[in-house]
Amino acid sequence: MLSQIRRDIQVVLERDPAARSVLEVLLCYPGLKAIWAHRVAHWLWKRNFKLLARVISQISRFFTQIEIHPGAVIGQGVFIDHGSGVVIGETAEIGDNVTIYQGVTLGGTGKEKGKRHPTIESGVVIGNGARILGSFRVGANSRIGAGAVVLREVPPNSTVVGNPGRVVVQNGVRTDQLDMIHMPDPIANMFDQMQRQIDRLTQRIERLEEENRALRRAQEGLTHGHSHL
Known part of the structure; x- marks a missing residue:
């Protein structure tokens, strides 16, 4: 004791x-x-x-x-x-x-x-x-x-x-x-998913902007063509 x-x-x-x-x-x-x-x-x-x-x-x-x-x-x-x-x-x-x-x-x-x-x-x-x-x-x-x-x-x-x-x-x-299979981190996984979603949205916005620029160029070409006529 x-x-x-x-x-x-x-x-x-x-x-x-x-x-x-x-x-x-x-x-x-x-x-x-x-x-x-x-x-x-x-x-x-x-x-x-x-x-x-x-x-x-x-x-x-x-x-x-x-x-x-x-x-x-x-x-x-x-x-x-x-x-x-x-x-x-x-x-x-x-x-x-x-x-x-x-x-x-x-x-x-x-x-x-x-x-x-x-x-x-x-x-x-x-x-x-x-x-x-x-x-x-x-x-x-x-x-x-x-x-x-x-x-x-x-x-x-x-x-x-x-x-x-x-x-x-x-x-x-x-x-x-x-080895992340045996040591999962739910918060890190959540951020990874968010980052992938942001990347997909960014790529989609860039494609839409490129399509919009191409459309504007085509419209400008048509306008110049009519003016020459």
């Missing part, structure tokens, strides 16, 4: 340059308190003291503004920075050394039963206000951009941005250099 507490404090000191001392971490970091409260609530949840576990999670929510369902599984070295507005659902699973910023939701879509919430593999960083919704995996060492809405599985070592979330980098390579 003491070893785990020391490790939790060290995680904060390592990942937040604003943390200056152990005392400051203990007094001023609600994410740390939420993780500790969750460990107690999860222990009770697994032993079927479900109401008491929920009560503890709600007390923690009141004081920290972080809501973690006691059924969620959270690994070692998880750091919730700032934390206000973070919501982690009942069947969510979070691996080791994950960093979560304020306003993040690990939720469900409302249409699933059983495993309803995402599995976040080790080393993932989830930016401010991101929403990860559904029972899929976010691969290890991925980065979820601030405000992203992720609705499908994310490969390992990926960067996801936007709404809906799309992979823009995987394994250090931009996705426009990857």
